[in-house]
Amino acid sequence: MNETVLPDAPWQHDEGLKAVLEALRDTHGGPRYVGGAVRDTLLGLPVADVDIATTLLPRQVIDRLEAAGVKAIPTGIEHGTVTAAINGKNYEITTLRRDVATDGRRATVAFSQDWREDAARRDFTINALYAQPGTGEIFDYFGGMRDLGDGVLRFIGAPFERIAEDFLRILRYFRFLARYGNGPLNQDALDACTQGAHGLTALSRERIAQELARLLSLKDPVRSVCLMEQHGIFTPFLPELGREAAGKLKCLVTREQLYDAPISLPARFLAILKHDPVAVDKVAARLKLSNKMRESMARRLQNASPNATNIRTIAYRADSDTARDVAILYASADVLTECLAKLDTWNAPTLAIKGGDLIRLGLPAGPLVASTLQAIEAQWIAEDFPTSDRLQDLAARAVAAALSAHKKA
Numbered sequence: 118m119n120e121t122v123l124p125d126a127p128w129q130h131d132e133g134l135k136a137v138l139e140a141l142r143d144t145h146g147g148p149r150y151v152g153g154a155v156r157d158t159l160l161g162l163p164v165a166d167v168d169i170a171t172t173l174l175p176r177q178v179i180d181r182l183e184a185a186g187v188k189a190i191p192t193g194i195e196h197g198t199v200t201a202a203i204n205g206k207n208y209e210i211t212t213l214r215r216d217v218a219t220d221g222r223r224a225t226v227a228f229s230q231d232w233r234e235d236a237a238r239r240d241f242t243i244n245a246l247y248a249q250p251g252t253g254e255i256f257d258y259f260g261g262m263r264d265l266g267d268g269v270l271r272f273i274g275a276p277f278e279r280i281a282e283d284f285l286r287i288l289r290y291f292r293f294l295a296r297y298g299n300g301p302l303n304q305d306a307l308d309a310c311t312q313g314a315h316g317l318t319a320l321s322r323e324r325i326a327q328e329l330a331r332l333l334s335l336k337d338p339v340r341s342v343c344l345m346e347q348h349g350i351f352t353p354f355l356p357e358l359g360r361e362a363a364g365k366l367k368c369l370v371t372r373e374q375l376y377d378a379p380i381s382l383p384a385r386f387l388a389i390l391k392h393d394p395v396a397v398d399k400v401a402a403r404l405k406l407s408n409k410m411r412e413s414m415a416r417r418l419q420n421a422s423p424n425a426t427n428i429r430t431i432a433y434r435a436d437s438d439t440a441r442d443v444a445i446l447y448a449s450a451d452v453l454t455e456c457l458a459k460l461d462t463w464n465a466p467t468l469a470i471k472g473g474d475l476i477r478l479g480l481p482a483g484p485l486v487a488s489t490l491q492a493i494e495a496q497w498i499a500e501d502f503p504t505s506d507r508l509q510d511l512a513a514r515a516v517a518a519a520l521s522a523h524k525k526a
Contacts, residue, residue: 120159120262122253128154128164129250133187133203137169138250140185141210145172145230148210149247149256156243156297159265169210170247172230175199178210197228214238216282233258240279240286241293242271268300276309284316287350288328291341295332298340311348318353325354326404333385337374339367342389354403357396362389372445376457383413384442392447394418413439423448425455430498433465466502468494470512478516481523489519 128134141148151170158164171178175191178199182189188202197212212228213235229235236245242261248254255262259273270293272279272286280286287310294302317325332338343363345351351358369388373379386406390397397418401411416439420431423443432440437460444456470493472486480486493515497508 121255123150123155123158123248123255124161124253126158126164128158128167131204131206133206134167134208136185136203137182137187137201137208137210140181140187141169141171141173141178143172146232146249147171147173147213149232149249151211151247152239152244155246155248155255156261156265159246159262160297167208169208170213170232170235171210172213174228175212178212232256237273239273240289242273243293243297245273265297268298269303270294270298270306271303272306272309276306277313280309280313280316284313284320285324285328287313287317288325288332291345291350292328292332292335292338294344295335295338295341302344307344307348310350314348314350314353317350322354322403322405326406329404330382330386333389334382337370338385339363339370342366355400357391357400358389365389369446372453376445376453378441378445378457380442380445381413381438383410384417384446386410387414387417387446392418392421417443417446421447423456425452425459428456428459429463429465429501432460432463433498433502437463437465468497469505469508474512475516478513480516480519485519485523489515492519 123129138148148169148171150167152168154164154167173181175194175197179189179191182199182201190200190202190207192198192200192209197214199210201208201210213230213232215227215229215231215234216238232247236247236256236258239245242259242264244261245257245259246261246265247256249256260271264271270290272290290306290310332341346358346360346363351362366385366388369380369385387397390400394415397414398411401414406414416435420435420439420443423431423440428440428444428448431443440460441457444453444460448456470490472490475486475489476482480489493508493511496511496515497503500507500511503511
């Protein structure tokens with residue numbers, strides 16, 4: 118990568134960002150953009166979050182922002198982080214730091230005015246890139262530009278030492294590898310992740326689940342999941358994952374790309390788990406997944422036998438996203454195309470017959486109305502949701518049959 122300055126990008130012209138930068142001017146070369154915004158702009162990728170590094174102390178940051186009319190939120194002030202909120206956008210501002218002590222989960226930090234010292238405590242070389250607002254000058258202390266151009270993911274310093282500072286960096290390594298590591302593997306980094314995998318047991322399950330979700334949400338996490346499977350990375354927190362997990366995920370991603378049908382995160386989770394509701398629920402409880410996630414996974418497992426006949430029924434009973442997910446996950450190759458075609462541009466209709474309509478057709482009010490309505494809906498679904506005229510005919514026939522049976526009773 119030959120850039121010497123940060124390419125121009127729309128996010129740099131935000132008036133709120135300009136106000137924040139102006140408020141934080143100092144005499145030590147700051148503030149500077151840092152991390153993902155610099156990395157992704159160099160790659161021509163969209164930028165979601167803009168992080169800013171400063172030599173100002175957190176209290177000074179808050180005072181400066183408030184004096185400029187910018188809302189300051191002390192989101193992690195003990196670690197030097199303040200969030201600036203302006204015009205509906207948030208900017209995370211962090212004072213330069215150096216680690217004083219670490220325990221594999223969190224670090225005790227001291228504030229600094231040394232940019233290289235701050236860069237040295239970051240995880241990967243491609244995340245330790247800084248850029249000067251205005252001039253766009255790039256500051257690269259550890260070869261991150263070269264690694265970014267080569268598609269190599271490399272720890273700053275000794276990999277095992279960096280992992281020992283925070284074992285979550287193992288999972289971050291595989292996530293960043295999936296997104297940016299299109300070049301040769303850095304064997305030292307992979308070896309350190311393998312040797313340090315036992316340390317994942319020291320982390321909260323919420324942190325692990327969050328990082329795993331970020332990995333599985335990427336366009337193609339197959340290479341990383343395969344490496345994690347081969348090197349025992351899952352063992353400390355998902356020991357039940359078999360050797361088939363990466364293979365199942367590869368099949369899924371291939372189908373998604375072939376049919377241009379991306380699926381949801383709950384379905385990606387199911388792709389690497391055994392299709393056993395008890396096992397899935399056990400994993401979900403261990404990782405402390407949200408109730409929404411667990412319900413979504415359960416709903417997809419309940420509909421794990423899709424075919425061209427029932428796929429619209431699944432969409433109607435559950436929702437269209439569930440139907441598309443289970444088609445990609447579980448439909449056999451010979452019916453998958455038809456399943457997706459039946460969902461394409463189709464929106465689940467609403468049953469246009471209500472209880473009052475049946476009463477007007479002569480049905481007495483009471484439990485018979487509900488049971489007849491259910492019978493009409495079942496036949497309507499079985500006939501693949503016919504239009505109004507056929508539905509009216511179904512209703513008339515069902516009412517006649519219900520009245521006949523009612524009289525005989």
